[in-house]
Amino acid sequence: MASARQVNIAIIGAGGVGKCFLSQLESLAARRQNKQKLVLTYIATSKKAVYSDSYSPIALDSVVSTLSSSSQAPLALPKLVDYLAASGTKTVLVDNTSSQDIADAYPSFLRRGISIVTPNKKAFSGSYKLWQDIFAAKEEGGALLYHEASCGAGLPVISTIKDLVETGDEVTKIEGVFSGTMSFLFNSFAPTSGSGGGKWSAEVAKAKELGYTEPDPRDDLNGLDVARKLTILARYAGLEVESPTSFPVQSLIPKELEWRRSKAEAAKEGKVVRFVGSIDVASKQVKVGLEKFDLSHPIASLKGSDNIISFYTKRYGSNPLIIQGAGAGGDVTAMGVTSDLLKVLAQL
Amino acid sequence: MASARQVNIAIIGAGGVGKCFLSQLESLAARRQNKQKLVLTYIATSKKAVYSDSYSPIALDSVVSTLSSSSQAPLALPKLVDYLAASGTKTVLVDNTSSQDIADAYPSFLRRGISIVTPNKKAFSGSYKLWQDIFAAKEEGGALLYHEASCGAGLPVISTIKDLVETGDEVTKIEGVFSGTMSFLFNSFAPTSGSGGGKWSAEVAKAKELGYTEPDPRDDLNGLDVARKLTILARYAGLEVESPTSFPVQSLIPKELEWRRSKAEAAKEGKVVRFVGSIDVASKQVKVGLEKFDLSHPIASLKGSDNIISFYTKRYGSNPLIIQGAGAGGDVTAMGVTSDLLKVLAQL
Numbered sequence: 001m002a003s004a005r006q007v008n009i010a011i012i013g014a015g016g017v018g019k020c021f022l023s024q025l026e027s028l029a030a031r032r033q034n035k036q037k038l039v040l041t042y043i044a045t046s047k048k049a050v051y052s053d054s055y056s057p058i059a060l061d062s063v064v065s066t067l068s069s070s071s072q073a074p075l076a077l078p079k080l081v082d083y084l085a086a087s088g089t090k091t092v093l094v095d096n097t098s099s100q101d102i103a104d105a106y107p108s109f110l111r112r113g114i115s116i117v118t119p120n121k122k123a124f125s126g127s128y129k130l131w132q133d134i135f136a137a138k139e140e141g142g143a144l145l146y147h148e149a150s151c152g153a154g155l156p157v158i159s160t161i162k163d164l165v166e167t168g169d170e171v172t173k174i175e176g177v178f179s180g181t182m183s184f185l186f187n188s189f190a191p192t193s194g195s196g197g198g199k200w201s202a203e204v205a206k207a208k209e210l211g212y213t214e215p216d217p218r219d220d221l222n223g224l225d226v227a228r229k230l231t232i233l234a235r236y237a238g239l240e241v242e243s244p245t246s247f248p249v250q251s252l253i254p255k256e257l258e259w260r261r262s263k264a265e266a267a268k269e270g271k272v273v274r275f276v277g278s279i280d281v282a283s284k285q286v287k288v289g290l291e292k293f294d295l296s297h298p299i300a301s302l303k304g305s306d307n308i309i310s311f312y313t314k315r316y317g318s319n320p321l322i323i324q325g326a327g328a329g330g331d332v333t334a335m336g337v338t339s340d341l342l343k344v345l346a347q348l
Numbered sequence: 349m350a351s352a353r354q355v356n357i358a359i360i361g362a363g364g365v366g367k368c369f370l371s372q373l374e375s376l377a378a379r380r381q382n383k384q385k386l387v388l389t390y391i392a393t394s395k396k397a398v399y400s401d402s403y404s405p406i407a408l409d410s411v412v413s414t415l416s417s418s419s420q421a422p423l424a425l426p427k428l429v430d431y432l433a434a435s436g437t438k439t440v441l442v443d444n445t446s447s448q449d450i451a452d453a454y455p456s457f458l459r460r461g462i463s464i465v466t467p468n469k470k471a472f473s474g475s476y477k478l479w480q481d482i483f484a485a486k487e488e489g490g491a492l493l494y495h496e497a498s499c500g501a502g503l504p505v506i507s508t509i510k511d512l513v514e515t516g517d518e519v520t521k522i523e524g525v526f527s528g529t530m531s532f533l534f535n536s537f538a539p540t541s542g543s544g545g546g547k548w549s550a551e552v553a554k555a556k557e558l559g560y561t562e563p564d565p566r567d568d569l570n571g572l573d574v575a576r577k578l579t580i581l582a583r584y585a586g587l588e589v590e591s592p593t594s595f596p597v598q599s600l601i602p603k604e605l606e607w608r609r610s611k612a613e614a615a616k617e618g619k620v621v622r623f624v625g626s627i628d629v630a631s632k633q634v635k636v637g638l639e640k641f642d643l644s645h646p647i648a649s650l651k652g653s654d655n656i657i658s659f660y661t662k663r664y665g666s667n668p669l670i671i672q673g674a675g676a677g678g679d680v681t682a683m684g685v686t687s688d689l690l691k692v693l694a695q696l
Contacts, residue, residue: 315677
């Protein structure tokens with residue numbers, strides 16, 4: 001089966017991001033002239049899978065229906081590692097889940113030379129030991145690992161901090177709005193225009209209805225999602241952050257009165273409240289919570305579900321390098337995964 | 349001399365960006381554990397060079413003084429191609445000049461398998477034929493080519509448009525402030541605060557004094573520098589732009605009365621004038637010139653010599669992906685070159 005001109009792809013996850021990725025992969029595979037042939041040899045959800053002992057190519061144009069009508073169960077993770085490693089062909093695992101179990105297994109894949117691309121935050125924002133294990137296993141296995149979409153979806157956030165650090169710049173501070181959901185909620189709850197902005201709980205219900213929140217909005221409102229993104233960036237900036245719960249994170253799970261007070265206080269000063277994350281490298285302070293901003297501040301005037309991330313560095317001085325745009329959504333998240341896959345393919 | 353664990357580096361140019369790059373290269377080479385060894389085998393300015401027929405390593409910690417005390421003349425470009433190709437070792441040419449002659453020779457280097465990283469805009473914004481020759485030669489020679497710093501210095505501009513296009517997104521519009529010099533001038537000439545802002549010619553003289561312009565400010569003011577950056581981006585977005593002079597470019601070479609009138613007109617509407625570039629892909633319109641912006645618009649409130657570039661795409665919808673930050677300066681430009689070099693090394 002081995003061929004230098006072929007790369008096997010294994011995919012776990014076929015939800016919102018997963019389906020968009022499959023669509024991007026299909027057109028990508030069709031466009032690759034004079035490049036390695038991409039062969040899908042395994043795909044699974046948490047309940048079903050498609051694969052064969054002969055690593056037969058799974059047709060990309062019908063993969064969603066093939067998967068939904070399959071009667072095969074997913075391989076247990078240690079078996080999946082063996083299955084992929086035994087092919088004799090270079091293999092990339094695309095983890096389009098948010099599963100902690102799969103994240104915990106990354107070292108086993110990487111150590112066997114299987115490269116990984118993923119939007120899954122769990123591997124990089126879990127315990128610091130897992131972070132260390134992952135990068136040690138990557139070196140040991142000579143595998144590649146990209147996870148652009150774990151922070152800011154398709155925005156070039158992870159690649160930017162890596163470029164800054166690897167070229168010898170020093171990141172001094174990172175701050176911004178890291179959650180599309182929170183961005184949308186605060187733009188509605190405390191708009192810069194002054195008018196509008198209903199009750200906090202009503203805005204949450206509206207956001208949920210529009211599909212901007214997790215099925216249980218508390219998963220966004222407890223701040224953990226933002227804390228995970230900050231954990232990842234802080235680690236790349238050189239801080240040994242132990243876990244996403246090892247620094248102060250303000251939860252927004254309904255405390256109606258408190259938020260109305262914050263909003264009113266900010267309005268008195270001609271400001272608005274926003275839910276921001278920040279990393280101060282020198283003082284090793286990482287925090288997530290409500291802050292007040294002038295109406296003219298870029299964070300105040302953020303639109304829709306946009307993220308904004310400002311990198312302050314030694315080279316960039318007082319004016320930060322800023323990345324802004326949609327930080328959530330199936331297509332833009334899948335774009336981050338697809339561009340990572342292209343970076344891996346260029347190196348295989 | 350050949351070794352899979354060694355990559356030869358050849359450098360042309362040791363000016364502002366060139367010197368910063370040499371400093372970044374020195375620390376990079378020292379940090380590379382378990383990676384290819386980087387060996388400098390050729391360095392030249394327009395007048396002097398250092399190299400040897402045995403490709404002896406040139407010490408990075410003393411390269412600037414070695415070069416200035418050298419009595420060797422630079423190799424003519426065809427000879428340099430032969431010299432580098434004959435080493436039998438993978439080689440990267442770093443072109444830290446803004447020379448059209450060197451840009452014209454890129455196809456000869458690439459066809460012989462020599463990879464190139466550069467901040468030089470000339471190769472990618474010259475004739476469309478040169479653009480086509482370069483990419484054909486790159487394929488033919490199996491060489492790599494990166495030029496992040498040709499637009500927006502170290503900001504991730506070229507990588508972002510390539511990622512968007514390669515993952516199948518459609519870029520519909522690009523607009524922004526593409527010149528650090530122009531940004532500085534307009535922030536002084538027509539500040540959002542209303543106060544300040546002297547005569548245009550006085551602001552130009554001040555900017556020149558502070559080192560924000562080319563030695564002859566007309567090289568910035570004629571708009572050609574911005575037109576070159578737009579040419580590059582428009583080509584990646586799919587437009588066959590013939591040259592940077594094939595679309596409307598407003599020159600700002602002193603027409604004192606005209607700019608004062610533009611400024612006054614904008615002020616009457618509560619706006620400010622800014623020098624912007626835009627690409628409309630559907631109508632194939634590319635243009636560079638003065639436009640009016642509300643004080644709250646991100647383009648109006650740009651600080652210092654910052655650039656801002658907005659990518660409107662099919663996936664990102666009505667809210668663009670925005671990149672902002674210093675778009676000029678030795679260290680940040682060199683950072684773009686160094687991060688490109690790292691991308692090449694990862695693939696060699």
